[in-house]
Amino acid sequence: MRGTERRTPPKTSRTRIGTWRRTLLAALLTAAIAAPLSGAARPQIPAPTPAALPPLTATSLHTTYEANRADAARAAHMAAAHGDPHRAAADQALAGPGRNLLAFDGRGAGQATEVLGDLAHADHIAVLVPGSDTSLDTYARFHKAAAALYTDLTHRAPHGTTAAVISWLGYEPPATVSTTVTTTTRADEAAPRLRAFVSHLRTATKPQAHLSLLCHSYGTVVCGRAAPGLDADDIALVGSPGTGADSAAALHTDARVWAARGADDWIRRVPHTRVHLFGTTIGFGTDPVSRAFGARVFDAADADHSGYFTPGSASLANLARITLGETSEVTRA
Template sequence: MELTGGRGSGGRGSGRRDRRWRDGGREDRRGAGRRRRTLLAALITTCLVVPLSAAARPTVPAPDPARLGRVTATTLDAAYAANRANAAEASRMAADHGDSGRADVERAMADDPSRQLLAFDGRGAGRATEVFGDLARADRIGVLIPGSDTGLDTYGRFRAAAEALHRQLAHEAPGTPTAVVAWLGYETPGTVSTTVMTTDRADEAAPELREFIGRLRVVTGEDAQVALVCHSYGSVVCARAASGLDVEDLVVVGSPGTGVDSAADLDTPARIWAGRGAGDWVADVPHLRADLFGTTVGFGTDPMSPAYGARRFAAGSGGHSDYFTPGSVALANLARIVLGETSEVGRD
């Protein structure tokens, strides 16, 4: 039986029905087109709206390398003091400029003699590297690499993650000399920005991370075991820096992808780990990579995919910001990886 009736198969009534079907099909197509255009407009808006800072930043001088000298195990305390002095100067300038929020953050860094600032730069969004534990004597060291929207204004949450990991290391292996380094050593992208969808910021950060790990080895010596713990966009940074890095483990958590198709493509002898909480919205991000107008957008294969080839570890039921929550499955497993207790790591 013909489904598209005409004069010879049902007369005028059938013809009217056929026209309605055809008109309905055109309406469906127009509706689908409108939905696609709306989705595209929303996507473009999301990608192009870049948050503006609340206030212009004062012109803060760059850190003076001569003030720090070459950092070694014996000069760590002097380096910490010099960077607290840098933070104090930046705090005064921020206060004079009327930026009380930034001034408070920097003053807290400067005024507490227990703060171990291995690096500080108050320019722009700001950068800082802070140590928890005795770095010169540590046998096991975790280096945290943050994701998007991390700067001095939001430094407290990043610092809290590093503190939590350091406490967990002490809980898992009491008596083992450990340290955690919070490395905010690059300009992170905004969560709502074009930069968060490309590797551009990671490409800029990679040489700096490689240089930092090299300088870290001057302090710790070659026997210390180092693990990179890379959160969200930080996993892209770690992936771009991976080749040639002197680390034993590279861990990605809440990763949108690393910009390569497999762990083997990272070209590193380090063990590659991946974990993601059941409530992490990153699971819904399309794991694609495409060239748009000469720019590569997206980060490719999901590191949690079996095809990627990472060692998957259990990260519990938490969301994107919950990996360093005290008492969580994710934090316990991250500590075991840093400690080299690979057989104790819960697998996903």
Template sequence: MRPDTPAPAPAPLAPLSAATLDDAYAANRANAAEASRLAAAHHDRGRAATDRQLSSSSRRLLHFDGRGSGRVTEVLGDLARADRIAVLVPGSDTGLDTYGRFHAAASALHRQLARQAPGTRTAVVAWLGYETPGTVSTTVTTTGRAEQAAPHLRALVAELRAISGEGARVSLLCHSYGSVVCGRSAAGLDVDDIALVGSPGTGADTAAALRTRARVWAGRGGDDWVENVPHLDLDLFGTTVGFGTDPVSPAFGARVFTAGDGGHSDYFRPGSTSLTNLARIVLGETKAVTHD
């Protein structure tokens, strides 16, 4: 997308609750439709197509902002009635222009949850709620973007609690740089499980240092290049570079689960060991999770 492609600002909405959920979905779809029209008029066909797809009556958009790289929070399932809620937190190079692959991961998890627990009410929330760093950039080696994102992720969790009530189990599934975001958000957060996949680190030296009541899980595929990322944590002129202890190492203290032999982008691949175990974590079937 060209950076000057126009899009409307989100309209002010009532505070989110089960009663206002459908109105929020409709308003955000309308915003996406207008963003598509503006992008098309600006000859940005790719962005226009993505926005048009998101404006479909079948989509449930909790938030949408088509400006810049874009923000969208999409729900798969009946959020107001869900007993188990999974929030996917993406890593680098994720924006509206690459949203299709992120949506595919959320859809694969939603289908897997239905397959493994057909009688359980589940919802998956694809949260593209921050400006992700580029894979080839200096920002991907620092905690800056994660620190900017953390208040927004905390706000989302508060919204989910307002919509679904305190009885729902909420899990964060944090991929790659998204695990740094989760690490920066974790302290005191009202979630039940935090699963780190393909993680370069969280910015903390141990799971205990995250200061969360949630169970902390970590998994890494056998062919994931992130295994070769140096696990450093340096302060250079006031900027933290690196993300500390490897989350799958015994020193970190997470519950390490089997993630199969896949690569960095394979954790939500249908039929994979990692997807099966992530669904078990979301469902609270902790004894069924397989371990390395």
């Protein structure tokens, strides 16, 4: 009947509607990720070329730490001469006698890999992989998260068991306010570096050491892209916008895959989909805490996006349990 007849839009109209929807979705995804935070500056700050280091082994750790502290001290002087006291202070902190750096590069946004604890003799090792806007300028907050986990581990570990934490800023995370943060481009560049680092790490640690990757925000995309062939026992994804994979099985890893999202984390508003737009794939696919993804979902209570390593929190306790291999003690969501 005329009153109930449905008309199909012309093909050109359907095409325009589809294009508009894809563009809108991409804009929403960008806004959802970018709006809650402000981007950090990425200054081109001079620093020395990283030191030539011996292969990473248990016996070369001391030499490596000393060389990188010396580089950080030189970088601090150069940053100060460049007129950047904030970077100079950040570099000088890393040059301190108690800081153990496996890697340091003070050029540009900067990169650093730091060890907390006795790496060579650790029974359990956690590698923290950070998200967007992490650089030497913001490294202090990354270090704070690693230190909180290390403190929790030292209190929680059974007698006679030792643990170490590594803060791995071994790639250049995208700026939060950028189009790069909505794609896997930086993660694809970082993934082989993370795989190589973990492989080298195994030569400097106990053969039977339990190794976990604890990945936050855009860092979960890095871990997702690095997962195939990664020599890890556990991979934990917190505050994740997605991994670029449709499921935990699609990560092609033998590691146990965990995921958590706090109730107050704004990342929950990010659309979990992928859109092919202008030759680029925008978005990261299935929500890692969804049943469809298939990860082991654990409790993060009311953590916000920056709160997963807050001392005394449910999320930090569970991340410590995962690091210690106490999987039966992890509280599920």
